[in-house]
Amino acid sequence: MLGKLALAGIKNRRRDYLVLLLGLTMSAAIFYMFANLATNRAFIKANAVVSQASLIFGFGAVLLILITIVYIMYANSFLLSMRQHDYGLFMMLGATRKRVGELVFLETLILGSLATAVGIVLGLAMSQFLVGFLLDMLGLHLAHLSAVYLPAIVATAVLYVGLFILASLFNLVRLTRTTVLKLLHTDEQANQPKVHPFRQMVAAILGVCFLAIGYWSLAAIKDLQMTAIPIALVTITIGTYLLFRATILVIIQGLRRTRWAKKHLNGFLLGQLNFRVYNYTRMLTIVSLLFAMALGAITVGSGYHRQLPMMANSLGTYTMAIHDKNAQEQHLIDQLNVKHQATYTQKRQGKVVYYNAAELKQQPFELNRGTTEAKYATHPKYYTESLKQFKQKGSQSLDFLSLAIRSEQGFYAPQILSAQQFAKQSGKTMTVTTVRVKNLNQDKRVLKRLNKLELARFAQPEAMTVGNYQSYELMSGFFGGLEFMGYFLGIAFLAMLASCLMFKILSGAPGDQRRYQMLYKVGVRQRLMRVGIAKEIGILFLIPGIMGVIDVLFGLQMFKPLMQSPMSPYLGIGSIFAIFIGLYAIYYAITLALYWRIVLPKAPTN
Amino acid sequence: MKMKTVVDVHDLEKTYGKANERQYQALKGLNFTVAAGEFVGIMGASGSGKTTLLNMLSTLDVPTRGDVMVNGHDVTKMRGNQLADFRAQEVGFIFQDFNLLESLTAEENIGLPLALKGTSSRVMDQAIHEVAETLSIADLLPKYPSELSGGQKQRVAAARAIVHHPAILMGDEPTGALDSTSARELLDLLTTINQKQKMSVLLVTHDPFSASFCQRILFIKDGLIGSEIKRGDQDRSAFYQQILNELGTFNE
Ligand SMILES: Nc1ncnc2c1ncn2[C@@H]1O[C@H](COP(=O)(O)OP(=O)(O)O)[C@@H](O)[C@H]1O
Ligand SMILES: [Mg+2]
Numbered sequence: 111m112l113g114k115l116a117l118a119g120i121k122n123r124r125r126d127y128l129v130l131l132l133g134l135t136m137s138a139a140i141f142y143m144f145a146n147l148a149t150n151r152a153f154i155k156a157n158a159v160v161s162q163a164s165l166i167f168g169f170g171a172v173l174l175i176l177i178t179i180v181y182i183m184y185a186n187s188f189l190l191s192m193r194q195h196d197y198g199l200f201m202m203l204g205a206t207r208k209r210v211g212e213l214v215f216l217e218t219l220i221l222g223s224l225a226t227a228v229g230i231v232l233g234l235a236m237s238q239f240l241v242g243f244l245l246d247m248l249g250l251h252l253a254h255l256s257a258v259y260l261p262a263i264v265a266t267a268v269l270y271v272g273l274f275i276l277a278s279l280f281n282l283v284r285l286t287r288t289t290v291l292k293l294l295h296t297d298e299q300a301n302q303p304k305v306h307p308f309r310q311m312v313a314a315i316l317g318v319c320f321l322a323i324g325y326w327s328l329a330a331i332k333d334l335q336m337t338a339i340p341i342a343l344v345t346i347t348i349g350t351y352l353l354f355r356a357t358i359l360v361i362i363q364g365l366r367r368t369r370w371a372k373k374h375l376n377g378f379l380l381g382q383l384n385f386r387v388y389n390y391t392r393m394l395t396i397v398s399l400l401f402a403m404a405l406g407a408i409t410v411g412s413g414y415h416r417q418l419p420m421m422a423n424s425l426g427t428y429t430m431a432i433h434d435k436n437a438q439e440q441h442l443i444d445q446l447n448v449k450h451q452a453t454y455t456q457k458r459q460g461k462v463v464y465y466n467a468a469e470l471k472q473q474p475f476e477l478n479r480g481t482t483e484a485k486y487a488t489h490p491k492y493y494t495e496s497l498k499q500f501k502q503k504g505s506q507s508l509d510f511l512s513l514a515i516r517s518e519q520g521f522y523a524p525q526i527l528s529a530q531q532f533a534k535q536s537g538k539t540m541t542v543t544t545v546r547v548k549n550l551n552q553d554k555r556v557l558k559r560l561n562k563l564e565l566a567r568f569a570q571p572e573a574m575t576v577g578n579y580q581s582y583e584l585m586s587g588f589f590g591g592l593e594f595m596g597y598f599l600g601i602a603f604l605a606m607l608a609s610c611l612m613f614k615i616l617s618g619a620p621g622d623q624r625r626y627q628m629l630y631k632v633g634v635r636q637r638l639m640r641v642g643i644a645k646e647i648g649i650l651f652l653i654p655g656i657m658g659v660i661d662v663l664f665g666l667q668m669f670k671p672l673m674q675s676p677m678s679p680y681l682g683i684g685s686i687f688a689i690f691i692g693l694y695a696i697y698y699a700i701t702l703a704l705y706w707r708i709v710l711p712k713a714p715t716n
Numbered sequence: 717m718k719m720k721t722v723v724d725v726h727d728l729e730k731t732y733g734k735a736n737e738r739q740y741q742a743l744k745g746l747n748f749t750v751a752a753g754e755f756v757g758i759m760g761a762s763g764s765g766k767t768t769l770l771n772m773l774s775t776l777d778v779p780t781r782g783d784v785m786v787n788g789h790d791v792t793k794m795r796g797n798q799l800a801d802f803r804a805q806e807v808g809f810i811f812q813d814f815n816l817l818e819s820l821t822a823e824e825n826i827g828l829p830l831a832l833k834g835t836s837s838r839v840m841d842q843a844i845h846e847v848a849e850t851l852s853i854a855d856l857l858p859k860y861p862s863e864l865s866g867g868q869k870q871r872v873a874a875a876r877a878i879v880h881h882p883a884i885l886m887g888d889e890p891t892g893a894l895d896s897t898s899a900r901e902l903l904d905l906l907t908t909i910n911q912k913q914k915m916s917v918l919l920v921t922h923d924p925f926s927a928s929f930c931q932r933i934l935f936i937k938d939g940l941i942g943s944e945i946k947r948g949d950q951d952r953s954a955f956y957q958q959i960l961n962e963l964g965t966f967n968e
Binding site: 369372373374375376377378381382384385625628629630631632633634635636637638713714715 | 831
């Protein structure tokens with residue numbers, strides 16, 4: 111009988127359950143995808159050439175586990191908030207605590223197991239398609255990636271089911287300890303927090319101190335190594351929590367005493383925020399951390415994405431050198447955004463390669479200050495020399511030396527002959543075309559094909575071509591894992607952040623529905639209510655957003671050792687921040703629209 | 717001299733349900749008026765359409781047919797913001813379930829109608845304290861609704877309903893959730909408001925005791941005004957007896 115009642119209760123809140131189930135399923139799927147990447151030995155071996163990369167993968171895994179735990183705690187409290195009224199009612203109707211306890215336990219566990227099972231299946235599918243898609247978009251190639259990996263399945267199942275068993279036990283204890291009356295009336299209780307100036311001050315100062323320690327430990331990652339991350343996680347979490355708890359409340363209560371609070375719905379807004387922010391402190395802390403991690407991860411990922419070509423460009427002058435170009439290669443070159451291009455005739459004999467002075471005079475060989483002077487590393491400066499100067503200096507540059515395809519014995523020594531002498535000179539003749547493109551990232555696809563063709567015809571002894579594109583490909587091999595991780599974790603954290611806020615806000619909606627119904631009856635204009643809700647939810651979004659941005663600005667210090675000059679974790683973060691904040695704003699708009707729909711009273715019609 | 721009328725209801729009909737659904741006609745052509753300064757009761761069995769009527773008067777719902785004039789405004793012709801402003805300025809409403817915002821203190825709750833009008837905070841404070849004096853709830857002002865008893869909550873709600881001096885105060889079973897002592901206090905309060913502030917009061921109730929505080933009572937049955945009685949010069953207990961008698965015959 112009770113079981114039937116419980117089922118009916120669930121049916122009534124189908125939509126909320128669907129949101130909950132969806133969120134949990136997504137979380138399990140994301141975890142599986144990551145576990146698959148992080149534990150797949152073959153994959154790690156093939157890609158994590160840099161020792162720090164495996165460290166970063168480990169760090170990512172720990173982070174994801176922590177966030178998952180917190181996330182499930184949230185989902186669980188959302189579940190409990192949906193159900194406690196029903197449970198209270200059952201107890202009032204005479205059901206024993208033990209019976210209700212069993213019910214709670216089962217319900218949580220069934221929901222959790224279901225989410226885990228569906229999540230793993232979804233994770234398998236996403237590993238197959240999404241990861242491939244992301245890699246393709248980034249133009250990365252990660253070897254030995256398979257969607258199905260048993261240890262990852264086991265890890266996901268164990269973690270999630272384990273966590274849900276804990277959550278069920280927690281719910282059981284919670285429910286059997288709370289009085290029936292409290293269970294029945296939780297919706298209507300709006301505990302009003304009191305301000306204690308002294309305690310508040312202490313909390314604020316402590317909060318700032320904790321934050322400072324956290325930021326410092328991230329900056330000092332070189333010395334602290336792995337310990338930096340747990341230190342930062344703990345201190346920043348505590349610091350943010352204390353700071354929120356101490357300051358936001360004081361500000362709101364201060365505002366409540368002003369005249370501004372007595373205009374229109376401002377007083378109501380502050381009243382709402384007052385008890386909401388207090389109840390939401392934990393959630394806002396978590397969301398600010400998730401925000402920081404998502405933004406940080408994406409910033410780092412895109413940092414590599416944008417800066418690897420830049421790094422590559424600082425290594426040489428031409429993007430690629432093609433020997434004896436054929437029609438197909440010419441066709442590809444025509445598709446490039448060429449900034450500079452030159453073709454020289456080479457004659458190789460013995461250990462010498464001969465060039466025609468007339469050709470070099472007509473199209474001087476381009477040189478790059480960035481390769482020699484650090485200050486031009488981020489903004490390469492191209493220049494040419496007079497032929498006389500070039501014979502002495504420029505012709506000895508690595509870029510020029512590499513133009514002649516090497517033999518096993520090493521470089522050919524370049525020699526520049528006058529046109530007549532060159533004509534008479536015997537030797538193996540071929541042409542070389544140097545191409546410098548405007549933007550390596552933009553032309554990546556064409557360059558890749560061109561590189562393949564060149565490689566098939568004229569490989570150097572190491573099976574490589576020459577030019578910045580080759581350097582770029584090599585570096586992507588090293589850092590591609592990091593770049594991918596950045597994007598992947600960033601998107602994962604953003605998704606979790608989204609559903610965390612969604613749970614919390616949706617669980618507050620029934621209460622707000624009543625409140626706005628009241629306002630409607632009292633004669634508040636529709637527009638005023640809309641604006642009021644927009645402000646309220648906006649502030650709830652803004653607080654963790656601001657804190658998250660601050661966290662990221664300090665936290666990027668951590669990547670300094672991994673992104674050495676000319677790369678920098680801070681380079682070009684403006685546009686990434688703008689995009690991320692744009693996404694966050696879209697998410698805000700969606701939440702707001704949803705909330706409006708749930709909460710705003712509808713005008714009567716005939 | 718003829719008294720000014722605050723409420724004028726003419727041929728009011730209300731049918732619930734859309735044309736293609738199952739329909740139910742709750743009001744079937746109601747006519748009545750309330751004069752300025754009157755204390756009128758509306759009685760009827762549960763389901764007779766009392767709440768429906770009050771919702772039409774307070775623009776929370778729209779009539780299917782008929783006219784409703786409140787303080788000179790044709791309620792049926794208003795749209796959007798006009799409706800909201802009408803509720804905010806012309807009527808005061810006391811609900812059975814108090815309708816207090818629990819995130820605001822009593823003082824902030826009472827000030828809400830004035831804040832909506834954009835009243836300056838000085839005038840607002842003065843008005844709040846005046847009404848709090850009248851209803852003897854000054855000591856409740858800094859408290860939150862969760863710290864108040866049902867009777868206290870309803871008095872705060874009454875203060876909010878009259879703080880902006882509306883043309884008429886309406887109550888839908890405001891004593892419904894109160895114990896008898898609190899109910900009595902509230903009814904005395906409504907009488908005070910009616911007499912001291914010369915405010916019209918329209919009280920919906922199914923309880924004869926509550927109704928005995930009114931000057932005139934309209935009985936609704938099957939969506940129509942069935943009968944009407946006046947208190948005249950009788951004292952309250954005599955009027956109470958008359959109501960009981962009337963209900964006896966009315967319910968046959
Ligand atoms: N929203 C509605 N939809 C359909 N029928 C309704 C609705 N509201 C009330 N009714 C019906 O109209 C009748 C009058 O209801 P109501 O005005 O609430 O009665 P009272 O307040 O006198 O108890 C009842 O039969 C009720 O079932
Ligand atoms: Mg009713």
